Amino acid sequence: MITLTHFLIVGACLFSIGLYAVMARRNAIMVLVGIELMINAAVLNLVAFGRYDSEHYGGQAFALFAIVLAAASVAVALAIILNVYRHYKTINPEDINHLKD
């Protein structure tokens, strides 16, 4: 029997993996993948909780909006990363540090 707890644990694992990918900062695309994992962890949570909200379906509606906005922000991020690559010939965030204290 799969209960709410199972969904929450999978969500928490996804979130942690995503956060690790972001913190490792090897490559800008990998950071984006990490962000996507974190958003999907949240979406999973929302849908799982939404089962108990059969009056408004707030969780499901929120999940749909979150998916759409995640796609939009990835599109914008990829366009910006492409521009970075044209100037720097690398997309490793560690190497792109003209701006610093």
Next chain:
Amino acid sequence: MIVNVIDLLPDISERLDHIIHSLPALAPELVLIATFVASILSGLFADRLWWHGTFAVTVIGILLSAVCSSFQVGNPDADGVLFGMVSTDAFGQYMRILVAVVCLLFALFVHASPDFRAHRKKTADLYTILLAVHIGLNLMALATNWLMTFIAIEMVSLGSYLMVGYLAAAPRQTEAAMKYVLFGAVCSAVMLYGMSLLYGFTGTLDYTSPQHIQGLNGTPSALVTLALLFVFTGIGFKLTFVPFHFWTPDVYQGAPTPVTAFLSTAPKIAGIALLANILYAWPADSFAYQNLQLMLAGAAIVTMLWGNLAALRQTDVKRMMAYSSIGHTGFLMMAVLAYSSQDYTALLYYLAVYSLMNMGVFMLTGYIESRTGAVDLARYDGLGKIMPLALVCFTLIMISLTGIPPTSGFVAKLLVFTAVFHSWQATGDISMVLLLIVGALTTVISLFYYFKIPLHAFLKTADSQPEMKPMRYSILWLAVVLTVAVWVLGVFPDWLVG
């Protein structure tokens, strides 16, 4: 099939009626949506005939939406609009007008900026992005629901990323855009996770509803704290308070100057309104409120100290102003914490004055940068003799930013300090005293970096004359108007407060 739909939604006609009745309250946003579509069309067709076309459409649209908001100030809609997704109270209306003023100044700034004029992609798309961001900012200031909050913040963020990366002329600009988009996307993902947890604890997305507060009170306090911390990662990113400020100096320095001016003002206005809406939706004796107040008070103190101390050792003017704006965020948070339910005059006045001052400073920075190429403090040496009007205005705004009488910066700080003092007297809360002390201390610290500008411009002499590029004076005149406004509002604060 149709019968089934009606069975599922027995009250569909009531719901449609409610939505239709809600529309007049959202007139400013509807005007902006219409302008958004019009600006796309004019960017495609009208700009070939008359290249001011999209600019004119944008300015007219923003003005119309501001007029719509100002008509609604008198008769706020007390009932929930769109099933309680947004609340259009008087506070929200003032915020809408303030955002409209900042967006208008930004449009004028872009129109006069030589970098954007010379850009091969033209500026039509930038105005379209601005209008979309304007809608997002309005919704952010009015939202009373986590879903609406998330959508509004994302709308503002996406537009801001595009604005920073719009020119992409120099490596630094693309770097700033990349840092901004990666940091921003991480913060909003964390915020989304926090919202999903809050939704799980309470079963509702409307954070003003009693059900939400009951749910929070019935949840273990450690979990609520964690979820609030996650949510405030996203809001903190928009507001740039410590510890979510790391992107600010890099992005402000790297972005085109008009965009920096916009980022340092408009999202902060909306973010502060959002913060106030969330904080005061919850009763003062609930655990969530006390927890949040403690977190915010701590963040405000650290933000004020960090922003002002780090600004002391900057040599790039835009970077220095970035840290200064972080310091002002701390001050604004103090104003939010101090305002008691109905009296938001101090907060509103501070926000208005802060926006005018920051817009003015960045217009002058942009003007000086375009004419002489000076971005570093060392290159400001002796500029006071070459560009007297610009540097005098710069100094006058710096006096106001520090908070020296008789400027509006002084009145704003005085109002906030008074509000904090009253709040301390009413509650005896020790954090208010700490806020007061740190606020006064950082005001003194800020004097030392703000006055570097007149020091370099008037008291030092340059080794060589900078090469002056010819340029139109429209930005300078705009900055002069803002300087005069900042000083006049300091002498007659009633004009704004009334």
